[in-house]
Amino acid sequence: MTDASANMPTRFDFIVTPEQAGQRLDRFLADGIGSLSRSRVKSLIEAGQVFCDGAIIREPSETTRAGRQFTLVVPPAAPARPQAEDHALPIIFEDRDLIVLDKPAGLVVHPAPGNETGTLVNALLGHCGDDLEGIGGEKRPGIVHRLDKDTSGLMVVAKTPMAHNALSEAFAARDIDRSYLALAWGLLPSEISYDGAIGRDKRDRKRMTVVTQGGKHALTHVRCLEAFDAAVSLVSCKLATGRTHQIRVHLSQAGHPLLGDPVYLRRIPAASRGLDETARRAALDFPRQALHAARLGFTHPRTKETLLFTSEPPEDFQGLLRTLRGG
Structure with missing residues (x-):
């Protein structure tokens, strides 16, 4: 994309066919364009960017009639509010539509109060530059899923509206292959699934909890890969x-909180007494939740190719494993 074209609005023209008559206008236009979400099209209609026979149309729910001609004008993407910054990124795969990266622990994904700079979004803006087509009318990367600051591992980020829409739909439909490695206190069964709705903890707004009313359905499949003196388990967690x-x-x-979890591990686990002193100290002193996004698979939005990526845990996680194994 040239600098000149990046600063020009994009125009889309449509004529309603008899088969398309009777649809909501926002759905008709979104289906016709294909690369913009319906919510984005709705906001453009409300902003006065849709015309019919020269008149501005501002009602997204207007019903289409056969033979009517509509023009949608998409303004150039506005500069992103976060500042672009030059930071090295551990990129595993990149093309015109998306980036797959291996996020290090300690990296915040989104700018927020107290973390306005030095985030993954800042680094992506610096890395992509004008390659970003704009998502939601703003030149920004499309974050379709997140990892907590102190969780390491694989993430996919969209660079185009088409990729953002397709990946968001794939995550919503649970059509993503992803699993994590974790170190948890205690001895877990060889295989177990945890099915419990998750909502905000009413007593501590920074915590989530399993709830019996409200919340969102959550299902996690866990497989124990290795056990250390019945005190710690290395597990693979597959998210449904x-x-x-x-x-x-x-x-x-x-009853199996993650080693090092600053939010959900509130006291020294009794299981820690099963470790020798060196391993016990290393496990209790681990400075973050021992969680790593190790596997990520999905269908490429444009090529329809099945992509699968794997990642080994970072050195702090590996070092703890060596200590637990007596190495």
Whole structure:
């Protein structure tokens, strides 16, 4: 994309066919364009960017009639509010539509009060530059899923509206292959599934919890890969849903909080007494939740190719494993 074209509005023209008559205008236009979400088209209609026979149309729910001609004008993407920054990114795969990266622990994904700079979004803006087509009318990367600040591992980020829409729909439909490695206190069964709705903890707004009313359905499949003196388990967690803190909540609720978890590990676990002193100290002193996004698979939005990526845990996680194994 040239600098000149990046600063020009894009015009789309449509004529309603008899088969398309009777649809809501926002749905008709979104289906016709294909690369913009219906909510984005709705906001453009309300902003006066849709015309019919020269007149501005501002009602997204207007019914289409055969033979009517509509023009939708998409303004150029506005500069992103977060500042672009030059930071090295551990990119595993990149093309015109998306980036797959191996996020290090300690990296915040989105700018927020107290973390306005130095985030993944800042780094992506610096890395992509004008390659970003704009999502929601703003030149920004499309974050379709998140990892907590201190969780490491694989993430996919959209660069185009088409990829953002397709990946968001895939995550919503649970059509994503992803699993995590975690170190949890205690001895877990060889295989177990945790099925419990997750909602905000009423007593502590920073925490999530399993709830009996309200909340969102959450299902986590857990497989024990290795056990250390019945004190710590190395587990693989496969997500059937994607809720905030899902693995951390399900395992802590089951009495197996993650090593180092600053939110869900509130006291020294009794299971720690099963480790020798060196391993016990290393496990109790681990400075973050021991959680790593190790596998990520999905269908490429444009090529329809099945992509699968894997990632080994970072050195702090690996070092703890060596200590637990007596190495």
